[in-house]
Amino acid sequence: xxxxxxGENHTVKALNLLRTRICGTTFIFKDSPDSNYSKLKFMISSxxxxxxxxxxxxxxxxxxxxxxxxxxVIQDLLIQFPDSISVVRLSGLLHSDDISAxxxxxxxxxxxxxxxxxxxxxxxxxxQFMVAVLKExxxxxxxxxxxxxxxxxxxxxxxxxxxxxxDAMQSVSSQAVVLGISCRLDADQLLEKRVRSRFSHRKLxxxxxxxxxxxxxxxxxxxxxxxxxxxxDYAVEFNRKVQNIIDDRRFKxxxxxxxxxxxxxxxxxxxxxxxxxxxxLQIGFLSRENFETAFSSIQRQPKLECLxxxxxxxxxxLVCMKRLEVKEQNLCNFNTVMKEYKIIHxxxxxxxxxxxxxxxxxxxxxxxxxxxxxxxxxGHSLSAEFxxxxxxxxxxxxxxxLKAYQSCPAILQxxxxxxx
Numbered sequence: 001x002x003x004x005x006x007g008e009n010h011t012v013k014a015l016n017l018l019r020t021r022i023c024g025t026t027f028i029f030k031d032s033p034d035s036n037y038s039k040l041k042f043m044i045s046s047x048x049x050x051x052x053x054x055x056x057x058x059x060x061x062x063x064x065x066x067x068x069x070x071x072x073v074i075q076d077l078l079i080q081f082p083d084s085i086s087v088v089r090l091s092g093l094l095h096s097d098d099i100s101a102x103x104x105x106x107x108x109x110x111x112x113x114x115x116x117x118x119x120x121x122x123x124x125x126x127x128q129f130m131v132a133v134l135k136e137x138x139x140x141x142x143x144x145x146x147x148x149x150x151x152x153x154x155x156x157x158x159x160x161x162x163x164x165x166x167d168a169m170q171s172v173s174s175q176a177v178v179l180g181i182s183c184r185l186d187a188d189q190l191l192e193k194r195v196r197s198r199f200s201h202r203k204l205x206x207x208x209x210x211x212x213x214x215x216x217x218x219x220x221x222x223x224x225x226x227x228x229x230x231x232x233d234y235a236v237e238f239n240r241k242v243q244n245i246i247d248d249r250r251f252k253x254x255x256x257x258x259x260x261x262x263x264x265x266x267x268x269x270x271x272x273x274x275x276x277x278x279x280x281l282q283i284g285f286l287s288r289e290n291f292e293t294a295f296s297s298i299q300r301q302p303k304l305e306c307l308x309x310x311x312x313x314x315x316x317x318l319v320c321m322k323r324l325e326v327k328e329q330n331l332c333n334f335n336t337v338m339k340e341y342k343i344i345h346x347x348x349x350x351x352x353x354x355x356x357x358x359x360x361x362x363x364x365x366x367x368x369x370x371x372x373x374x375x376x377x378x379g380h381s382l383s384a385e386f387x388x389x390x391x392x393x394x395x396x397x398x399x400x401x402l403k404a405y406q407s408c409p410a411i412l413q414x415x416x417x418x419x420x
Contacts, residue, residue, distance in 0.1 A: 010234050011284040014224055015276065021221055022273045025068040036204050041073045043202065047177050048081050048143045053169040055178040055199050057151065059185050060206025063264030066181050086112045086137065086144045092153025098160045102126035109133050131168045138175040151180030155190035166198035186328060208263040219246060221272055241285045251288050254295050261396050274298055303393050306369050307401030312409065313354050313362045316341060318371065319412050321391045322398055331375055334363050334385035348411050360385060
């Protein structure tokens with residue numbers, strides 16, 4: 001084998017190692033004893049080992065690693081307690097109403113325990129079946145872990161599912177852990193008094209990393225191990241070049257600009273993967289140009305291009321929805337948007353005020369452009385103005401789009417700057 005071929009093999013090994021790290025969450029979230037991974041694993045494993053009930057909320061913005069950390073913990077616990085854990089997963093986007101939630105719980109429990117599932121069973125039947133299974137699992141020293149994604153959506157309405165779950169856990173014969181995942185930091189405050197009194201009030205907060213934390217994560221992800229199958233001199237040189245890139249002024253400008261769009265872990269890993277994929281295999285080392293190319297390729301955002309073609313009225317609607325989101329009204333409808341629109345008009349006496357029917361057409365146009373969307377598929381019989389919707393564009397993207405919009409009213413830019 002020639003020296004050139006050996007060098008290429010080392011480069012390919014290094015590239016595969018970096019890609020494996022970036023795509024696998026283990027290397028990212030298991031590195032610290034004080035991490036949320038360690039805390040969550042301790043909470044759940046203690047509940048399983050001591051046969052006690054628990055309820056925990058994982059709170060933080062999208063992309064901060066809530067589900068990734070939880071999946072790692074569940075994988076480890078299934079190995080540690082192979083016959084003592086049963087997992088039921090629900091999503092608030094699919095199962096927020098009681099009927100579908102109890103039906104899905106019954107279906108998953110039947111699959112887990114090899115029982116016959118009845119599609120014709122009523123909601124009450126499924127609820128009673130869930131309580132009975134929890135008692136049987138308690139007697140068999142088996143813990144049922146309920147994972148409720150988009151937890152805040154389950155907190156709407158009568159909250160019968162949450163009450164039934166937490167009330168069943170008050171019995172010494174039941175054995176379960178309820179894990180709620182939500183982007184709303186006040187998710188526990190949405191609970192009714194009867195539900196809140198049965199909740200354990202344990203919370204883990206997932207925050208986007210700071211600029212310094214992001215730089216440390218970048219070094220952690222890109223540093224090659226010296227004691228591996230890679231030649232030590234190659235690994236040392238590779239790590240030296242990575243450190244030189246990170247210390248470079250132009251790279252810091254690119255990195256800071258990238259983080260200003262979205263500082264979440266998920267977004268950072270996407271940037272790293274793109275940069276690593278552009279590494280020249282013949283050279284065998286990363287360069288600043290790899291990161292510049294990654295930044296340019298990711299910088300193109302279809303949502304920003306959609307904003308350039310929006311009307312002034314549509315921009316007003318988007319800003320109104322963003323203001324409602326900041327006020328922690330993540331779910332709203334056309335009527336609440338119109339109230340916010342009137343508040344802006346009355347406060348600043350803007351000349352851009354349109355009739356309600358014109359606003360409704362603009363609202364529907366934004367749905368068609370997929371800048372906003374309906375939150376469920378259960379309201380086809382309702383008029384569009386009454387159906388709940390949510391915003392599909394971030395504050396940073398909206399702010400950037402308004403700055404690039406030539407005829408954007410100054411008041412809109414001022415309003416959105418307060419929210420960024």
